[in-house]
Amino acid sequence: MNEIPQTRASLLLRLGNESQNAWPEFLSIYESALYGFCRAKGLQDADARDVLQDVLTAVMKKLPDWDSDSSKGSFRGWLFRVARNIAIDEVKRKAKKVTASGDTQVGRMLAEVPGPNDPQDQSFETEYQRALLDWASSQVKNEVRENTWLSFRMTALEGQKAEQVAEALGVSVGTVYTAKCRVVARIRNVIAVMGEEFEMSLE
Missing domain, CATH: 1.10.10 (Arc Repressor Mutant, subunit A)
Structure with missing residues (x-):
């Protein structure tokens, strides 16, 4: 059975210290939520997985910039903003390719992705709650x-x-x-x- 981390803060600390076991643990909790969020925003499987990899790369680079001071926001909120911004970039990139064709699907996708001043998108929260349940269930089942x-x-x-x-x-x-x-x-x-x-x- 996988060891249950003591706290989320300890997991993030180990990520920052490049602990060998930290990333698999992080992925077991957050990967499915991030992927589900991308799919909920209208991205196809391949595009969603590309965005997921970009988000994980960004997290690795930007994690030292995240401040654990709760008054400045939660890690979940910070992770959502990273995912949202990269998803927006991906949708805009696709939009440029299909502008001439008059494809309206990408336009709808752009409209559905929350803007930079919007509150935390509920689709991310929903996927995150599901991911938490899946992760915790896998621990308890054994x-x-x-x-x-x-x-x-x-x-x-x-x-x-x-x-x-x-x-x-x-x-x-x-x-x-x-x-x-x-x-x-x-x-x-x-x-x-x-x-x-x-x-x-x-x-």
């Missing part, structure tokens, strides 16, 4: 018994009724609810240890 995990997955993630899950697993409905609550609490705790706020409903 800590609990199979039926405990299945009770959580089938109810909280797949939306099945507790009665259906209980019948499928051969346990009581109360056992399903208890298992689900246990996993949800553990996931929230893992995320909290990272210094993050998890806002998705798992009820």
Whole structure:
């Protein structure tokens, strides 16, 4: 099982110090959120992956400039601004290539990318919350018994009724609810240890 970092701040510190294990850990949390954000902005898979690589390169270069003083904004907000600016550049680059053809899709993409003075785009926050859930779930899954995990997955993630899950697993409905609550609490705790706020409903 992957080691859970003590805090987000410690992860960023290790990134700045070029720790060997820091980047895989960083990618396990942030990569899918960044990719999902690019796709939500209308970029195709190849373009989204190009932007993702540009964002990661920029993070490596600009991380020393990020100030951990919370009064100056969160790391998540800073990361969003980096991703947004690079996504805008990519969409504008594509727009220049298709201007003569009258393609309106790129125009819509440009309109959907938030401007420099806009508040944090909700699409990034949504993808980030999903990435947090995926990451924390991968940590917790190996800590609990199979039926405990299945009770959580089938109810909280797949939306099945507790009665259906209980019948499928051969346990009581109360056992399903208890298992689900246990996993949800553990996931929230893992995320909290990272210094993050998890806002998705798992009820």
